[in-house]
Amino acid sequence: MTIVVNDPQAAEFGRAVSQFAQDVHITDQPVDRQAWKRAGALGLTGLEVPAAFGGSAGATYAWSAAAVDALATISHGLSSTFTISFDIATPYLVALGTPEVHQRWLPLLAQGEAIAALALTEPGAGSDLAALSTRAEPKGDHFFITGSKTFITNGSIADVIVVAARTSPQAGARGISLFAVDANSVGLTRRRIPTIGQNDCDTAELFFDQVEVPLSHLLGTLDEGFLHLMDRLPQERITSSIANLAQADVAMNLTLTQVRERQAFGRSLGSLQHNAFRLAELDAQRSAVRAHVDACIERLMNKTMSTADGARAKLLSARLENDILDLGMQLHGGSSFLEGTEINQRWIDGRVTRIWAGADEIMLHLIAKDLGL
Ligand SMILES: Cc1cc2nc3c(=O)[nH]c(=O)nc-3n(C[C@H](O)[C@H](O)[C@H](O)COP(=O)(O)OP(=O)(O)OC[C@H]3O[C@@H](n4cnc5c(N)ncnc54)[C@H](O)[C@@H]3O)c2cc1C
Numbered sequence: 001m002t003i004v005v006n007d008p009q010a011a012e013f014g015r016a017v018s019q020f021a022q023d024v025h026i027t028d029q030p031v032d033r034q035a036w037k038r039a040g041a042l043g044l045t046g047l048e049v050p051a052a053f054g055g056s057a058g059a060t061y062a063w064s065a066a067a068v069d070a071l072a073t074i075s076h077g078l079s080s081t082f083t084i085s086f087d088i089a090t091p092y093l094v095a096l097g098t099p100e101v102h103q104r105w106l107p108l109l110a111q112g113e114a115i116a117a118l119a120l121t122e123p124g125a126g127s128d129l130a131a132l133s134t135r136a137e138p139k140g141d142h143f144f145i146t147g148s149k150t151f152i153t154n155g156s157i158a159d160v161i162v163v164a165a166r167t168s169p170q171a172g173a174r175g176i177s178l179f180a181v182d183a184n185s186v187g188l189t190r191r192r193i194p195t196i197g198q199n200d201c202d203t204a205e206l207f208f209d210q211v212e213v214p215l216s217h218l219l220g221t222l223d224e225g226f227l228h229l230m231d232r233l234p235q236e237r238i239t240s241s242i243a244n245l246a247q248a249d250v251a252m253n254l255t256l257t258q259v260r261e262r263q264a265f266g267r268s269l270g271s272l273q274h275n276a277f278r279l280a281e282l283d284a285q286r287s288a289v290r291a292h293v294d295a296c297i298e299r300l301m302n303k304t305m306s307t308a309d310g311a312r313a314k315l316l317s318a319r320l321e322n323d324i325l326d327l328g329m330q331l332h333g334g335s336s337f338l339e340g341t342e343i344n345q346r347w348i349d350g351r352v353t354r355i356w357a358g359a360d361e362i363m364l365h366l367i368a369k370d371l372g373l
Helices: 008-024 033-042 061-074 076-096 099-111 225-261 273-302 307-331 333-337 342-354 360-370
Strands: 116-119 135-139 142-153 160-166 176-182 188-192 203-214
Touching: 008 033, 008 061, 033 099, 061 076, 061 225, 061 273, 076 099, 076 116, 076 142, 076 160, 076 176, 076 225, 076 342, 116 142, 142 160, 142 176, 160 225, 176 203, 176 225, 225 273, 225 307, 225 342, 273 307, 307 333, 307 342, 307 360, 333 342
Parallel strands: 116 160
Antiparallel strands: 135 142, 135 160, 142 203, 160 176, 188 203
């Protein structure tokens, strides 16, 4: 990332996060609370928190980009668990939270003493977020939330959850609000869901039964949660794109090593023109996608990035990552199908990137809209 390379402090921070990630990563289970506290001491969990609440003063999004790249290079799941908390959920609390929400959660999040999650998806509403049916009803000085959420990253380990719930039943997208919900609230139950990949990242279902949330924990404006989401999802897509490109790089390196070493028909697999050309094509695409993501990082920092810019980055990076991983599987031959090889672990971990944070088709929809279609 040019933007990171040109910012020596961000680049140095990325190296520190890389060392941290190597030290704490455990295959097949989420990192423990000690690792989160270490991330707090490093400044990772405070990247989006204002200095007044103990956040990492002076850090720009270039620091986040360097951190995401470093985490995802070690493991996609490791990157998912940390980025959902520090880069995706925490900014909602910072930008939209009341002073009470700020005081209660931001210092803990900055120190790595608390973990955050973002709960939008429901069993009946994923891509079509406006169809969500979890209800939040005001009564006295509280809202009461009832409904369920699914596929929530950090869902069973989070301390604070940004929850989207319906506050105006008939108003469609215009009747949704966001709340900061204490994950230990009475009436909230959580269940970890087994997944085929990223097992070093927690994914859970949440069930809300009249969960009491103080009025002061409303985030932003009542009924305007959908607009708040639209404002912030582009950053999530760039963060996803950075992780996707880190995976693409790892997959490309694993595959290049394989095709240089593996001999067939008296020569290396990589010297067979068909393989060499396919890898060369993907390498060229990788340069183009990286240039676009780099430009998006810059635009995000200048506040000039459009929704369609972010959609292009997410679409292209997820497809590229999966194309390289798939070719990597092919060129590793039968060994790619053995349990526990790095290429197949990355292949399994990477597949979800074309589905989550807005599926490919949702990205295409946003780009088509930008074209006036
Ligand atoms: C491991 C994991 C972690 C996740 N983490 C979170 C999280 O932290 N918070 C959260 O809120 N959600 C999270 N999600 C949910 C994720 O964002 C949704 O899975 C995603 O938005 C798709 O919704 P869905 O699964 O309901 O699929 P559906 O909406 O049912 O869509 C299924 C498929 O239909 C196709 N499709 C959808 N819309 C269109 C269209 N308009 N045109 C054509 N085809 C279309 C796409 O191929 C899509 O994959 C996570 C999911 C997974 C698997």
